[in-house]
Amino acid sequence: MKIKASEEWLPVYEALASKVRLRIIEILAQGPKNIKELAKALELSSAIMTMHVRKLEKAGIISSQRVKSNGGIQKLCSLAIDRLEIHFPKEMDRQRKYHEIVIPVGHYTDFHILPTCGLATHEKIIGYFDDPRYFLDVERVNAKILWFMKGYIEYRIPNYLRSNEELKELEISMELGSEAPGYNNNWPSRLNFYINGKYIGQWMSPGDFGDKRGRFTPTWWSSDINQYGLLKVLKINHKGIWMDGIKLSNVTLKDLEIDHKNLDFKIEVSEKEGKPGGLTIYGAGFGNYDQDIIVRLYYQ
Numbered sequence: 001m002k003i004k005a006s007e008e009w010l011p012v013y014e015a016l017a018s019k020v021r022l023r024i025i026e027i028l029a030q031g032p033k034n035i036k037e038l039a040k041a042l043e044l045s046s047a048i049m050t051m052h053v054r055k056l057e058k059a060g061i062i063s064s065q066r067v068k069s070n071g072g073i074q075k076l077c078s079l080a081i082d083r084l085e086i087h088f089p090k091e092m093d094r095q096r097k098y099h100e101i102v103i104p105v106g107h108y109t110d111f112h113i114l115p116t117c118g119l120a121t122h123e124k125i126i127g128y129f130d131d132p133r134y135f136l137d138v139e140r141v142n143a144k145i146l147w148f149m150k151g152y153i154e155y156r157i158p159n160y161l162r163s164n165e166e167l168k169e170l171e172i173s174m175e176l177g178s179e180a181p182g183y184n185n186n187w188p189s190r191l192n193f194y195i196n197g198k199y200i201g202q203w204m205s206p207g208d209f210g211d212k213r214g215r216f217t218p219t220w221w222s223s224d225i226n227q228y229g230l231l232k233v234l235k236i237n238h239k240g241i242w243m244d245g246i247k248l249s250n251v252t253l254k255d256l257e258i259d260h261k262n263l264d265f266k267i268e269v270s271e272k273e274g275k276p277g278g279l280t281i282y283g284a285g286f287g288n289y290d291q292d293i294i295v296r297l298y299y300q
Contacts, residue, residue, distance in 0.1 A: 001060065001081040002231055002244060005088050012084070015059035020044070021052050025079065028062060032078040032186065034069075053077055060288065063185045063211045078185060080209065081230065085245055096298050099160040103293040105283035106143030109264075111135055113151035116181055116278070119143040122218055122285040144283040144292075147179040147226065150276050152268035157295050159262050165299040167258060169237040170195075172265065174293045175286075176205060177229030179278025183210025189277020190270035193234065193248075195256050195263055200241050201248025202270065203232065208280060214287040226280050228287040265295075 003009040015021055020042060027033060027041055039049040053075075056062040063080040066073050106119065115130035121142045127134030132148075134140070146153070161167055178189035185207040193200050213221075214228035221227075234243050236256070241248045269276045283292045 001083065002085045002087055002233060005086060011055075012059040012061070015055045015061055018052070018055075021056055024052060024056065024077075025061065028077060028079045032076050034074045034076050036074070038077065057212060063207070063209055065185050065211045080185070080206075082206070083244060083246075097165075097300070098296045098298045101157055101160070101295045101297075102291075103155050103157065103295060104141065104143070105146055105281045105292055106140045107155065108140075108153050109156040110154040110266075111152065113148035113153070115149060116179060117146075117148035119146035120221075123220075145280070145286040147278065147280040148269070149179055149278040150269055150271065152266055153279070153281070154264055154266040155293065157263040157265055159258065159260055159297065161260050161297060161299055163260070167253060167297055168300050169235060169298040170253065170258070170263075171236075171296040171298065172234040172293065173231065173291070175229040175231050175282040175289045175291070176203075176267075177226060177280040177282070178205045178208040179226070179280050180208040182224055183208045183226045185209055185211055187277050188274075189279065190273055191279060192268040192270050194266040194268065195236070196258070196261075197264065197266075198251065198256060200234075200236065200251045200256075201243065203243055203248070205230070205277065205279075208278070214282070216284075216288070216290045217286055221286075229280060229282050231289050263295075 003012055023042060024038060035046050035049050039046045057064060060080055062077050064075050064077045067076050113132050117132055118129045119126050119140060122144045126137050126139050178187045180187040187207045189205040190202055191205055192202050208226050210227045217227050232243055236253055238252050240250050240252060267279060269279050284290050
């Protein structure tokens with residue numbers, strides 16, 4: 001999770017400004033726990049523990065879902081993020097030159113998918129759930145969310161570098177999650193990334209989040225299906241490839257042979273290790289981040 005030093009992210013800073021809530025994070029790092037278990041571990045009442053959990057939920061640090069247990073219903077809490085990155089404004093960032101391209105999630109150029117699947121504009125579902133044919137519908141260019149269980153989706157990114165501009169770093173940011181029937185906060189999915197047909201790395205999505213409504217999810221969207229994802233930032237330069245500051249591979253810009261060609265960017269659901277966990281891509285007007293796929297080409 002990447003946040004900024006701004007008022008927009010005050011709920012996150014407030015959630016972390018507590019010894020009790022920091023201890024809750026430590027406990028949940030060991031695995032999901034219900035309210036009663038957390039309260040017992042910290043020697044607090046269930047009512048007080050619920051208050052602390054709500055603050056962490058509001059900040060997007062933990063997620064909760066109601067599950068059946070011993071004939072009743074319990075609230076099971078788990079971590080929604082595995083790391084937190086604070087981005088401070090830098091003079092250098094403002095001085096770096098770049099071309100920015102915004103790719104709506106429905107502007108894919110190739111795909112091969114299997115159900116469960118679907119896509120929607122900000123106003124309505126396109127076609128019907130679980131029918132891949134509607135990924136060819138003329139209205140798909142207006143899609144602001146799409147999801148599928150198996151397969152891949154590919155986007156062509158225009159390269160606006162001029163002949164006298166040398167590419168130094170490629171950055172791609174997007175809101176991603178898994179795809180489970182309905183939703184499931186604990187639904188791991190291995191996602192493979194490719195640029196110009198070359199494998200550049202893999203990221204494990206922890207779940208298909210639906211325990212609370214996304215900040216920008218439209219009101220007509222059902223509360224019984226996925227609501228938001230995690231903002232992921234891929235960076236490729238001459239030293240390797242990183243996602244959220246964690247190195248994915250040693251593939252470099254030179255290996256990708258980008259030059260002044262357009263770029264093909266593909267996301268694939270891996271089926272090699274365990275069952276496929278699917279993919280959901282959230283665009284502007286859905287999820288927790290009001291953005292489509294944003295690409296920046298930093299140059300000198």
